[in-house]
Amino acid sequence: MxxxxxxxxxxxxxxxxxxxxxxxxxxxxxxxxxxxxxxxxxxxxxxxxxxxxxxxxxxxxxxxxxxxxxxxxxxxxxxxxxxxxxxxxLGRLNQVLAIDTDNDTITVESGCVLATVQQAAFDAGRLFPLSLGSEGSCTIGGNLGTNAGGTQVLRYGNMRELTLGLEVVTAEGKIWHGLRGLRKDNTGYALRDLYIGSEGTLGIITAATLKMFPLPAAQHTALLAFPCIVSAVAFLSQARAGFGAALTAFELLSDTVLKLIAQHLPEQKIPLESLAGPWYALIELSDSEGEAHARERFEAVVGQAFEDGLVVDATIAESLQQSQGLWRLRHEALGEAQRRDGRNIKHDVSVPISRIPDFLRATAAALEARFPGVRPVAFGHLGDGNLHYNVAHAPGQSVTALIAQEDAIHEVVHDSVFAHGGSISAEHGIGQLKRDVLPRYKSEVELDLMRRLKQALDPLGLLNPGKVLAA
Amino acid sequence: MxxxxxxxxxxxxxxxxxxxxxxxxxxxxxxxxxxxxxxxxxxxxxxxxxxxxxxxxxxxxxxxxxxxxxxxxxxxxxxxxxxxxxxxxLGRLNQVLAIDTDNDTITVESGCVLATVQQAAFDAGRLFPLSLGSEGSCTIGGNLGTNAGGTQVLRYGNMRELTLGLEVVTAEGKIWHGLRGLRKDNTGYALRDLYIGSEGTLGIITAATLKMFPLPAAQHTALLAFPCIVSAVAFLSQARAGFGAALTAFELLSDTVLKLIAQHLPEQKIPLESLAGPWYALIELSDSEGEAHARERFEAVVGQAFEDGLVVDATIAESLQQSQGLWRLRHEALGEAQRRDGRNIKHDVSVPISRIPDFLRATAAALEARFPGVRPVAFGHLGDGNLHYNVAHAPGQSVTALIAQEDAIHEVVHDSVFAHGGSISAEHGIGQLKRDVLPRYKSEVELDLMRRLKQALDPLGLLNPGKVLAA
The missing domain is CATH 3.30.43.10 (Uridine Diphospho-n-acetylenolpyruvylglucosamine Reductase, domain 2)
Incomplete structure (x- = not known):
């Protein structure tokens, strides 16, 4: 060597x-x-x-x-x-290569930090909509490798939908020059989509041409309370129809989440009359017209939902500061409150939106039956059917005792996901940590197809071996 | 046998x-x-x-x-x-298997006719947005095999973006049960996307789970005239910002197209003061609020474009009947006028939107230099950079003479597309007719990757041999 x-x-x-x-x-x-x-x-x-x-x-x-x-x-x-x-x-491949505002595309090297790409688009008067917690340090290459999601998928799609072209180094060390800025191109197999989400096991992505969008003229953030999860799902459907594409985020939060924040971070303001939810959502409207129109639409759609009994409390942020405060609940306070509360077992799952209520009920029951007292801490991107379903220790349970149950808890949650037609990894990928549980939930037909693709594109098995599939 | x-x-x-x-x-x-x-x-x-x-x-x-x-x-x-x-x-696999309005998905067998799926979604109060000329007889399986596009890609994406899950029969005759209704699922390689657009060469798609959207509350159609193609591209950018996602179609038409219609179909009304364009667009707004709002937005955005000199004439349809009349220009009159005018050599190409003006100028010049007198008849989905760039005979040229030049005309147009970073098949696929010209425009690296995928998933080469790639 x-x-x-x-x-x-x-x-x-x-x-x-x-x-x-x-x-x-x-x-x-x-x-x-x-x-x-x-x-x-x-x-x-x-x-x-x-x-x-x-x-x-x-x-x-x-x-x-x-x-x-x-x-x-x-x-x-x-x-x-x-x-x-x-x-x-890939960190030194960090150049923004081109911005084309008439084509609404930005071409960047894969080591660019996501926030840098967002800023470059913004400086050109455009939006690059991928947005997630680690945006200040994660890179476009990692976002592509895991087909990253985040909070605006509801409107703009995952990283896959945001990508038009790629440049990739193959397992043979050849360069595929696929940096196309085309919205329609049906000239052969979907290499682009195959590399996206393959976690570096099929080739090395070195650059990408990504879609940009018009900047919204106004944004409004609001916190809503629902009498039950069925109402939250029904309101989502009304909101999609009533707001149209202006609905750019719909982040579900359980009462457990807000109560954890209230308990551990009393300085964090939660602008609702009571926490009797039991379900809440942080929603964001991105309006192409302006403040007044966004406000008027909010009042029309949420007002109707109040009349229908789907929403029982609502606060709209009156300033950028208030809006940032609401997002801080979701992005920072939520994680911090969980950390202060102790360890929890994390999941990143999705099910069809229509099955969310059943999934939540069945999973909580299955956990209670097997691990009495553990507390589900559920939140996530309801508009995508994507929940970050964490399981916190039972009152008095030690960290060690919880950790000892980690694999068994994963299995209960993932089995429930599978039974509800869902995915055990909605947006984080498989990597090495979920590799060995994957065969429990994927058919041999699918695993065999995946192995054949790996063999076809990396016959020596040298690209990120042991990730996604066993080496 | x-x-x-x-x-x-x-x-x-x-x-x-x-x-x-x-x-x-x-x-x-x-x-x-x-x-x-x-x-x-x-x-x-x-x-x-x-x-x-x-x-x-x-x-x-x-x-x-x-x-x-x-x-x-x-x-x-x-x-x-x-x-x-x-x-x-696949025509007998024609059942709508499930409609889930909370998840906004429709699951159908691949032999379903596209119009049947549109209607089933409509009956459930939802929109399935794929829309194209042959929608009354083409099937979902064909739409998936060719990753169909059409007139609403600007807003809703191609068939690929409209698809969440697939059921596929593999080359071994096994069934991959991938009918997932999930908007986020990062558990392995993108089999779904690989099968979409593979024209039946990698597996047989038997069913699909597709996205539905809220029905728009109002739609408005308008015909606009531009002083030049650069203005049309600039207006598209303003329209995307001003209308937001309400802009659901942006169909470019050249003066040649409208003059052909006026000449051969004098009964077809073209509601503009003059045909001095030289460029036109049929645009559609799909509003989530209603008639009044759609009209107000149209007046605001198009009014500004008039002031900026980007638009020189505009007619908005005042009734459903007028709207249908405008769409008839695009969908029926255009083809019929071309047929009456004689044969033409057709192309389905895309280039980055920003390069459309250069592409049109350079291609017309290259054709005129090589085939004096032939007439470019350009129209298409400007919002996707997708042009149906037809070449009509020179005045007095015989059909036989034109047909004799077909391959040479294709080459001039496709070479120009390639030089402008474009695709020689935007939405029609490769099939057998473009198979042998593909290697002129695709690198050996990419063709080799495609051949390896074909070999991996269909090692005996029995699935639609000779399509996309040589057998």
């Missing part, structure tokens, strides 16, 4: 081939749950250098683990403990 | 294994340009029967050509002349 290291140093310059303590930060995932080893961490600066690294690793049969901002939650960017792999950090 | 025929008859019943004159209609494409032969035309009624047919054909190494409504324009559903293939007509 000295030969490979020498060749990598010669290709990239010694400063960009890291080992020892320089490499450490790349080898542990962001939650500190997983640590791997690597022969080296390499930091190419161009697509051609990425291709050279791939060819060198291939010549030496060294596995490659691509990594963006290292914010993944499933261990997809952390190598195994073997120390044979080369960790390929 | 008698053995195979016997087995097919036994499986499907003799009435559903056609040959001779009963089979003829399935063996010629809708324009009557291509005629193939087949061992038999088979008409299974269920997914299980499709799987049985695939297994029988596999056992006998007989190629399979899937077909929906037989409305494709690239010969993708027409077998070759050899007569060894079995033509698999």
């Amino acid at each position: 000295t030969q490979l290291l020498d060749a990598l140093r010669e290709t990239l310059g010694p400063a960009h081939v890291l080992s020892g303590s320089d490499a450490a930060a790349f080898l542990t995932d962001q939650h500190g749950r997983l640590t791997g080893n690597a022969l080296a961490v390499v930091r190419p600066a161009t697509t051609e250098q990425v291709a050279q690294v791939v060819r060198l690793c291939r010549d030496h049969r060294a596995p490659l683990v691509p990594q963006g901002g290292n914010t993944g939650l499933m261990g997809g960017a952390t190598p195994d403990a073997g120390g044979q792999a080369v960790l390929l950090s | 008698t053995q195979l025929l016997d087995a097919l008859r036994e499986t499907l019943g003799p009435a559903h294994v056609l040959s001779g004159s009963d089979a003829a209609a399935f063996l010629t494409d809708q324009h009557g340009r291509l005629t193939g032969n087949a061992l038999a035309v088979v008409r299974p009624a269920t997914t299980e029967q499709v799987a049985q047919v695939v297994r029988l054909c596999r056992d006998h190494r007989a190629p399979l050509v899937p077909q929906g409504g037989n409305t494709g324009l690239m010969g993708g559903a027409t077998p070759d002349a050899g007569g060894q293939a079995v033509l698999l007509s």
Whole structure:
């Protein structure tokens, strides 16, 4: 392997081939749950250098683990403990390559931080709508590898729907120049879509051409309370019809969530008359006309829902500050309150929206039967059927006792998801952490098709081995 | 092959294994340009029967050509002349399987006619937005196989973006049960997207779960005139910002098109003061509020465009009848006027919207240099960068003379498309008619990846051989 290291140093310059303590930060995932080893961490600066690294690793049969901002939650960017792999950090491929406002596209290298791309679009008078908690450090390459979702999927789609073209380095170290800015192109198989969501196991994405949208003229945020989950689902349907595409976020929160925040973060304002919900939603309207119109629509649609009894309380943010306060509930207070409350077992699942009420009822019952006292903490993107369904310890239960039950709790939740026609990973991917439970919920037909695709595009099995599928 | 025929008859019943004159209609494409032969035309009624047919054909190494409504324009559903293939007509798989209004999804078998699915959604108070000329006879399976586009892609996306789940029979005759109604599901490779657009060469799609949308409260259609193509592109950008997602169609028409209609169909009303354009657009607004709001927005956005000099004439339809009259210009009169004018050489291309003006200028110049007097007849979905760029005969040129130049004209247009970063098939697919020109415009890297995917999913090469890729 000295030969490979020498060749990598010669290709990239010694400063960009890291080992020892320089490499450490790349080898542990962001939650500190997983640590791997690597022969080296390499930091190419161009697509051609990425291709050279791939060819060198291939010549030496060294596995490659691509990594963006290292914010993944499933261990997809952390190598195994073997120390044979080369960790390929894309962070130096961080240029915005082109902005085309007439075509509403932005072309960026895959190591660009998401917030940088949002800002570049904004500076051009456009919106790049992907928005998620780690946007300040996650990269476009990671967003593409995991087909990231977030809070605006309801209106704009996942990363897959936001992407028009890709540039990819293949397992052979060749470059596929697919940076097309086309909304219609039916000239062959959907390579773009196959690479998106493949978590670096089929090729290395080095750049992408992404869609931009007009900036909204006004945005309004509101917090609503529902008498039951069925009402929340019914209101979502009315809101989609009444607001049209102006409805850009519909974030569900349970009373447990708001009560946890009230308990642990008393300084955080929750602008509702009572917390007798038991279900709440943070909604966002993005209006193409302006403040007055957004307000008028809000009053019309939510007013009707009040009359219909679907909504029992509502607060609309009266200023940018109030709006930010409401979003802080969702983005920061929620996580912080959970941390202060103790450990919890996290899930990222989706079911058809129509089955959310049944899913919530059945899952809570199944958990209570098997683990009496544990507390479901459910929130998420109702408009996408995507719940972050966390399970907090029972009163008095120790962290150790909860952790000992982790796999069993996962299984109860995931079995319920499966029984309701859902997905055990809505937006975080499979990585290494869900790899071994996947066969419980995917048919052998589908797994076999996936293995054949992996074999077709990476016959030596060197691209991020052991992620998504067993190596 | 008698053995195979016997087995097919036994499986499907003799009435559903056609040959001779009963089979003829399935063996010629809708324009009557291509005629193939087949061992038999088979008409299974269920997914299980499709799987049985695939297994029988596999056992006998007989190629399979899937077909929906037989409305494709690239010969993708027409077998070759050899007569060894079995033509698999999906027309009897025509059930709407489920409608879920809370999840906004409709699940249908792939032989359902598009208009049937539109109607079923409408009856449930929802919109299924795919809309194209052959909607009365094309099927969902064909729409999926070619990733169909049409007039509302600007707002709702292509068939790919409208699809959540698929059921597919693999080349081995196994059934992949992927009919998921999920807007977020990141549990492995994008099989769904790989099958969509693969024109039946990777698997046989038997059913799909599709997205529905709220019905608009009001729709307005208008015909606008622009002083130049640059103004049309600039107005599109303003319209996207000003109308937001209410802008559901933006169909470009050249003065040549409207003058052809005026010449050959004098009874067709064109409600503009003059035809001094030289560019026009038919736009549609789908408003979630109602008539008054739609009208007010139209006046605001188009009024501003008048002031800016981007628009020089505009007519808004004052009734459903007037609206239908405008759409008749686009959908019927346009084709009929071209037919009366003589033959023309058709193209279905896309380029980035920002490059449309350059593309039009450069292509017209290249054609004039090589084929003096031929007349570009350009129209299409400007909002998607998709032009149907037809080339009509020069004054006095015979049909025979034009046809003799067909391949050379294609090459001039497609070379120009390629030079402008575009696609030689925006929404019609490759089929057999564009298969052999594809390598001129696609890199060997991409073609090699496509061949590897074909080999991985159809190792015996029995699924629609010779379509998209050479057999």
